[in-house]
Amino acid sequence: PLTGESDSVANMMLEEDASDIALLLESLPVEQRLSVWSEVPKHKKIDVLVAMRGDPREVLIDATDNDEWLQLFTDMDAEVLLELADSLPDRLVESALSVMNKQQRKYFQDASLFSDNQIGHWLSHEVLVLPISAKVRDALRLIRRNVPDLTDCIFLVNRAGHFTEAVKLTRVFGAPEHLPLVEISEEYIDVVRVEDDSINASRLVQRSGFSALPAVDSNNTLLGRVDMVTASELVNENYERQVMSSAGMDEDEDLFAPVRKSAQSRAVWLGINLLTAFLASWFIGLFEATLQQVVALAVLMPVVASMGGIAGSQTLTLIVRGLALGQVTKGNRNALLQKELRVGGLNGIIWAIVIGIVASFWFTDPLLGVVIALAILCNIIAAALAGVSLPIILDKLKIDPALSGSVILTTVTDIVGFVAFLGLGTLFLL
Amino acid sequence: PLTGESDSVANMMLEEDASDIALLLESLPVEQRLSVWSEVPKHKKIDVLVAMRGDPREVLIDATDNDEWLQLFTDMDAEVLLELADSLPDRLVESALSVMNKQQRKYFQDASLFSDNQIGHWLSHEVLVLPISAKVRDALRLIRRNVPDLTDCIFLVNRAGHFTEAVKLTRVFGAPEHLPLVEISEEYIDVVRVEDDSINASRLVQRSGFSALPAVDSNNTLLGRVDMVTASELVNENYERQVMSSAGMDEDEDLFAPVRKSAQSRAVWLGINLLTAFLASWFIGLFEATLQQVVALAVLMPVVASMGGIAGSQTLTLIVRGLALGQVTKGNRNALLQKELRVGGLNGIIWAIVIGIVASFWFTDPLLGVVIALAILCNIIAAALAGVSLPIILDKLKIDPALSGSVILTTVTDIVGFVAFLGLGTLFLL
Numbered sequence: 001p002l003t004g005e006s007d008s009v010a011n012m013m014l015e016e017d018a019s020d021i022a023l024l025l026e027s028l029p030v031e032q033r034l035s036v037w038s039e040v041p042k043h044k045k046i047d048v049l050v051a052m053r054g055d056p057r058e059v060l061i062d063a064t065d066n067d068e069w070l071q072l073f074t075d076m077d078a079e080v081l082l083e084l085a086d087s088l089p090d091r092l093v094e095s096a097l098s099v100m101n102k103q104q105r106k107y108f109q110d111a112s113l114f115s116d117n118q119i120g121h122w123l124s125h126e127v128l129v130l131p132i133s134a135k136v137r138d139a140l141r142l143i144r145r146n147v148p149d150l151t152d153c154i155f156l157v158n159r160a161g162h163f164t165e166a167v168k169l170t171r172v173f174g175a176p177e178h179l180p181l182v183e184i185s186e187e188y189i190d191v192v193r194v195e196d197d198s199i200n201a202s203r204l205v206q207r208s209g210f211s212a213l214p215a216v217d218s219n220n221t222l223l224g225r226v227d228m229v230t231a232s233e234l235v236n237e238n239y240e241r242q243v244m245s246s247a248g249m250d251e252d253e254d255l256f257a258p259v260r261k262s263a264q265s266r267a268v269w270l271g272i273n274l275l276t277a278f279l280a281s282w283f284i285g286l287f288e289a290t291l292q293q294v295v296a297l298a299v300l301m302p303v304v305a306s307m308g309g310i311a312g313s314q315t316l317t318l319i320v321r322g323l324a325l326g327q328v329t330k331g332n333r334n335a336l337l338q339k340e341l342r343v344g345g346l347n348g349i350i351w352a353i354v355i356g357i358v359a360s361f362w363f364t365d366p367l368l369g370v371v372i373a374l375a376i377l378c379n380i381i382a383a384a385l386a387g388v389s390l391p392i393i394l395d396k397l398k399i400d401p402a403l404s405g406s407v408i409l410t411t412v413t414d415i416v417g418f419v420a421f422l423g424l425g426t427l428f429l430l
Numbered sequence: 431p432l433t434g435e436s437d438s439v440a441n442m443m444l445e446e447d448a449s450d451i452a453l454l455l456e457s458l459p460v461e462q463r464l465s466v467w468s469e470v471p472k473h474k475k476i477d478v479l480v481a482m483r484g485d486p487r488e489v490l491i492d493a494t495d496n497d498e499w500l501q502l503f504t505d506m507d508a509e510v511l512l513e514l515a516d517s518l519p520d521r522l523v524e525s526a527l528s529v530m531n532k533q534q535r536k537y538f539q540d541a542s543l544f545s546d547n548q549i550g551h552w553l554s555h556e557v558l559v560l561p562i563s564a565k566v567r568d569a570l571r572l573i574r575r576n577v578p579d580l581t582d583c584i585f586l587v588n589r590a591g592h593f594t595e596a597v598k599l600t601r602v603f604g605a606p607e608h609l610p611l612v613e614i615s616e617e618y619i620d621v622v623r624v625e626d627d628s629i630n631a632s633r634l635v636q637r638s639g640f641s642a643l644p645a646v647d648s649n650n651t652l653l654g655r656v657d658m659v660t661a662s663e664l665v666n667e668n669y670e671r672q673v674m675s676s677a678g679m680d681e682d683e684d685l686f687a688p689v690r691k692s693a694q695s696r697a698v699w700l701g702i703n704l705l706t707a708f709l710a711s712w713f714i715g716l717f718e719a720t721l722q723q724v725v726a727l728a729v730l731m732p733v734v735a736s737m738g739g740i741a742g743s744q745t746l747t748l749i750v751r752g753l754a755l756g757q758v759t760k761g762n763r764n765a766l767l768q769k770e771l772r773v774g775g776l777n778g779i780i781w782a783i784v785i786g787i788v789a790s791f792w793f794t795d796p797l798l799g800v801v802i803a804l805a806i807l808c809n810i811i812a813a814a815l816a817g818v819s820l821p822i823i824l825d826k827l828k829i830d831p832a833l834s835g836s837v838i839l840t841t842v843t844d845i846v847g848f849v850a851f852l853g854l855g856t857l858f859l860l
Binding site (some may be wrong): 006019023026027028029140143144147149150151152169170173174176179200206207209210211228231232233235236239240242243244246247248250253255259260262266267269270271273274276277280281282284288291292295296298299300301302303305306307311313314316317318321322325326327328329331332335336339342343346347350351354355358404414418 | 663714
């Protein structure tokens with residue numbers, strides 16, 4: 001598909017920024033990806049790798065030889081290596097560390113003390129810092145030297161290195177040179193704690209109205225900052241994880257992963273699902289005798305199961321989001337359960353009547369209509385119950401409800417649906 | 431649940447920021463929400479409403495009387511009204527506009543010319559602007575007056591008002607007073623076009639490394655800017671829409687919506703799903719005679735359908751994300767289809783064998799094993815085909831594949847699965 005476009009590719013390599021090149025590479029089948037990769041200018045390669053997702057960049061990392069790595073590793077800072085570390089073989093991480101300057105190596109090691117879902121793992125260290133006693137003229141001198149991107153504040157620390165105040169750069173200009181900075185510091189600025197959950201901390205940064213927030217440890221020692229770009233990347237990645245994990249996939253999944261690798265990573269999810277499907281089948285098998293006599297039950301089974309599944313997944317989705325945002329708490333979960341049961345009851349009654357009538361006419365059997373109506377009502381209410389309680393229970397067990405919630409939920413609604421429908425069928429129709 | 435906590439609530443109202451109060455309100459059942467709302471200090475009320483999701487805030491809007499609105503409307507700016515407009519009755523929007531100052535009213539009207547998925551709808555207008563001929567001393571004078579939040583650049587415009595350059599504030603300080611600003615302007619800054627898709631534009635802002643990007647019309651006239659906070663809100667909201675719409679829900683859904691309203695909004699999705707379930711049942715009904723004779727087919731039906739559904743949803747999720755990110759294009763979709771068919775073929779063969787063996791032993795019927803194995807293979811391959819082509823077709827038809835993709839996909843895999851399984855069963859087992 002790219003034949004004859006190599007001129008434009010070469011041009012693009014020179015002009016486009018790293019994230020556009022990263023996107024292009026991700027969208028290419030492996031062979032073409034490698035040939036475009038070889039045209040990426042050396043000085044952009046590291047930025048491009050950082051901008052790519054985990055799996056698609058591994059192909060490129062494997063194709064880069066040792067000598068090239070050593071060149072790429074010069075002047076690498078801790079943040080970049082942290083970003084790439086998961087995709088790099090350990091031996092390359094080691095050699096990157098060995099050529100890294102001492103300060104950056106220290107940052108890397110500090111960050112490695114935190115898991116990647118703690119914000120301490122993702123700090124940046126380009127921070128403007130002054131002692132609490134500093135004056136406007138000290139600030140001006142500091143600013144004239146060098147201001148890192150996305151910096152709108154100078155952080156003031158006391159002698160122990162504890163964060164105390166933040167001063168906006170824009171308030172420094174125009175202020176008298178002798179004025180102590182504390183007198184023009186911000187009344188209020190949020191602070192991120194290094195052990196905090198990375199997503200909660202990032203959301204705080206996103207809505208703070210500052211370009212970056214100071215990050216401190218439990219003693220309030222200033223360790224670095226979290227800027228808007230990092231915060232947005234972490235939040236976006238988390239959303240992608242949520243979307244992908246609902247289908248049992250990884251957010252790093254490569255569009256053009258090798259067939260075998262891709263098949264393997266998806267096989268696990270298919271296997272789990274197969275177990276739940278066999279479980280549902282086993283329950284159906286209990287009613288073989290009934291099915292043989294009333295074949296209409298076999299025809300209508302999917303209706304009962306799927307209405308429960310849909311109703312349940314609506315409740316589940318609402319609760320999973322509520323848990324992630326902190327809307328669902330101990331204080332309101334009983335009220336929520338009641339409300340969802342009422343919604344389920346109302347929709348259950350309405351759809352039970354509709355489906356009951358359709359089934360009665362379809363198979364000219366009013367009793368079959370009654371059986372399916374009762375089964376639908378029963379399954380939609382069970383779905384509401386499971387939709388509220390499952391994610392809350394999974395969350396308590398520290399299992400991500402976005403990943404496993406929907407499999408377990410549909411297992412519940414399938415089984416409840418089949419047993420209710422076939423059980424009632426056995427009672428009323430034989 | 432909040433009994434005895436009203437002291438702490440009152441305290442929280444004074445200390446917490448608007449988004450924390452918004453979250454608290456969203457997590458409360460309606461009655462308690464209204465009572466806490468009455469304790470929110472007047473000067474925070476508008477910010478709290480803006481921070482809330484659409485549905486939960488409507489309850490509060492309905493409970494606020496006309497006189498209070500008139501007070502709240504004073505000094506309201508265009509951005510805030512745009513944010514609230516969808517939740518406010520038309521008559522209140524009118525009265526807000528009538529007390530708004532002329533400039534803000536103009537901004538509101540300009541923004542209303544764009545749909546809410548165009549970035550032109552979401553501009554902010556607090557921009558530092560100078561003519562292209564301005565010198566450092568002009569910039570200093572401007573900065574000393576007032577710098578809006580999240581401003582790191584002054585935008586330079588020519589006489590026609592066209593955007594030409596951006597100058598970082600931090601480069602202004604320390605520069606000689608007589609220096610023309612163009613000499614210290616940024617080499618490269620991305621520009622947002624007002625008619626652009628709001629999500630693509632916001633992603634550009636998020637990764638730009640600037641606190642805000644200039645927004646221009648097709649003539650390059652500077653109309654405003656898009657800052658990091660707005661960009662993050664739009665991107666986050668879009669992800670939430672994606673997650674919620676996969677269950678047929680709105681991202682504005684209120685945890686504690688009135689039962690009737692909630693039941694109604696979900697009923698539509700249940701109804702659509704019911705139609706597809708009946709369609710699947712109708713196909714099963716074609717094989718009533720077969721089912722009556724080989725009841726094992728009825729028992730195993732869910733296995734065939736669900737394996738296809740899961741495999742298809744994996745492909746679908748990957749492609750929907752790829753489309754949203756721009757990874758999936760005309761150039762690579764054939765290659766993608768081939769790859770997904772290969773992955774489907776491989777997993778199809780593996781799981782066909784596993785399921786075939788299990789079914790053979792379970793029902794002590796090797797031929798049944800062959801039938802289900804072929805049906806599984808067939809359905810997983812169909813799932814891969816549908817998983818790639820469906821979202822691409824829906825996207826072309828301007829239908830959101832995140833919303834409708836999974837319903838259509840499971841309809842396809844259900845029908846293919848049932849017809850293949852029961853059809854092969856009719857051929858081989860009767």
